[in-house]
């Protein structure tokens with residue numbers, strides 16, 4: 001018998017992935033965690049019925065939420081990841097030799113532990129890198145209390161339902177703004193605009209209360225169905241986003257790593273927003 005994992009994130013459109021076998025199924029302290037195998041996407045991690053990452057297409061999401069802000073910044077030494085329990089974000093950040101310290105604040109210890117066991121290619125050694133500090137706590141509380149300042153803050157969240165909802169609030173964004181260094185950049189997982197249009201409008205308005213420059217960039221990630229996913233960009237300097245192609249190319253050319261999705265042209269091109277997304281910025 002064929003088994004299907006049916007994702008039920010949207011009221012009018014489900015997505016089914018064939019399940020070859022289940023590796024883990026359980027209730028953590030915070031949510032329901034499922035890890036299964038699919039013949040096309042490899043191992044898949046879902047939280048509360050929503051696909052978070054797959055071995056097959058995770059590179060697009062993780063490269064875009066790391067190399068865009070880190071290359072734009074040019075010298076990020078201290079990076080904060082909120083969420084990111086599977087380790088994919090930490091892996092990409094740590095490829096940058098200028099990064100001295102990464103703080104990863106994940107609410108759910110079980111996500112980290114089970115990803116370590118069943119999704120080793122996601123962290124790919126990052127979990128044993130001396131520069132990584134993993135803190136298990138609520139990200140919103142952490143940022144409200146920390147005295148540290150970061151050059152880049154990456155919000156690797158779920159959708160705004162359940163424990164991840166506060167990571168989309170006005171108050172959370174304003175505390176992030178306070179924890180950024182002068183040229184610091186905040187980037188966020190901002191949903192799939194075609195299906196989650198109010199998320200763009202809400203984040204646009206909430207981020208603009210605390211940041212001088214707010215915009216979005218996009219990439220298509222197959223298992224986040226519905227077309228482009230949007231990522232939020234927030235910074236207190238206008239010119240950081242508008243770096244010239246030759247500068248981004250120079251920085252990337254001197255990076256010691258290879259990518260599968262990110263290129264300097266993709267970096268700049270990802271800020272070219274289709275009109276239906278621009279129409280949501282109001």
Ligand code: AG3
Pocket residue numbers: 009050051052053084085086087088089156157158159189191192196223224225
């Ligand atoms: N978290 C983002 C999952 C978003 C799913 N949303 C959607 N399909 N609209 C990914 C965590 C990976 N580190």
